[in-house]
Amino acid sequence: MRTTAIMMTTALTIGVVGCATNPVTGRRELSLISESQEIQMGREASQGDLKRVGETNRVDAQAMVRRIGQQISSKSERPNLPWEFHLLDDAAVNAFAYPGGFIFVTRGLLTHLNSEAELAEVIGHEIGHVTAKHTVASMSKQQVAQIGLAAGSVLSPQVAKYGDLLGTGASLLFLKFGRDDETQADALGFRYSLAQGYDVREAPKVFKTLSRLAGESGARIPEWQSTHPDPGNRVQVAEKKVAALPPGSLTNAKVNREAFLKTVDGMVFGENPRLGYFKGTRFLHPDLRFQLDFPNGWKSVNMPEAVVSQSSDNAAQLQLIPGQGTPTQAVQQFVGQQGITVRQSGQTTINGLPAVFAQFDAQAQDGTLKGIAAGVQYQNTTYLLVGIMSAVGAVQHTNAIDNAIRSFRALTDAASLNVQPAVVQLVTLPETMTAQTFVQRYPSSVPAAQIYVINGAEATTSFPRGAILKRVIGGVSP
């Protein structure tokens, strides 16, 4: 979804072809995008994310991200870009760069790092994607594909934009870099953080942590992996670079472990259940005080602007999105889109709440889709529920979608309404101990394996007396 804003902008810039010098490589290369267009695209995409996801309320952590970012970017090959650095309130472990100098790191990433030097490495890496114009290069290539997509633009963006979401993180495909780009960004991140006096011995640790996450069972799509394909042996490459440094290069190098950890103390860990969470197939939203039962066996995700659920045969999908205006207006707006024909519509109530529904056909490239749209009014908000099925899927899934829509109701269970997110809590060790002893003495609400990862440790890693480690407390019990 992050891609939507960019796709629209790029569609307008097709045909502008120029040749520009790459600031990092010094080579002249084909560019379809001027610097001002690059900035405009990045800014639009960035504002979209800020609006949808928002920044964390942790002012100290934000200030740290900005400070490191400004420090590195002001000494980079492109110091005059309107650099911005944001800490998103997102559980995903991720960092990404939009063209023009708009850099994002997530609170999920911060809770997985252990020093300012590690963070500098990540921010430096993202800055590297911008200074070496990687995003722009991949966008230029993507534009060719975009022309085809736009012309054949099927149904509504409502349908298209969530289409691949449950797959392999394909919604971020647009910003995916190549392995060569990753290698170069790693090298730039290393060089930038070294130049700023950071201890680059922390660099391999970052890559180790991120690669361990990919193997974590039950983890969400490993976002960093999906947008930053591993160029292979990235840990060893970083270790080799450290070994090749002249003796004494790191004598007074900064790690800033404690100061960093203090900024993640109390930070929300993982998904924030206040913004909606699943218990089995039931979706509960404490802040908005409603619940909904998605069909059994479907895969579901909760995102800032929608909850999307998809059948295991991929023949049916149900979305819950905020509706505009009254239920009638919201449904009309949806079915008023090109290619949609209403078969039947009417008013109803869903668990006592006023609702409007419409059954429709939608013309898609490969045939007609069947659908149901329902607008429900609850506590001065309109919710739009849209089920879409292939013709074959409709036979099997119409009832499931219907039942799911009809399960929308007020959330009244006090325990669910009062649920609080899990948070990071720092512990200063009273004596030397292994990570394994640590998790036994200071229990967490997440599995031990996860505690090892967020502390950059193995079970057998020994920590001295006075060392500060992270544990995780509270949250929704599984």
Ligand SMILES: [Zn+2]
């Ligand atoms: Zn990267």
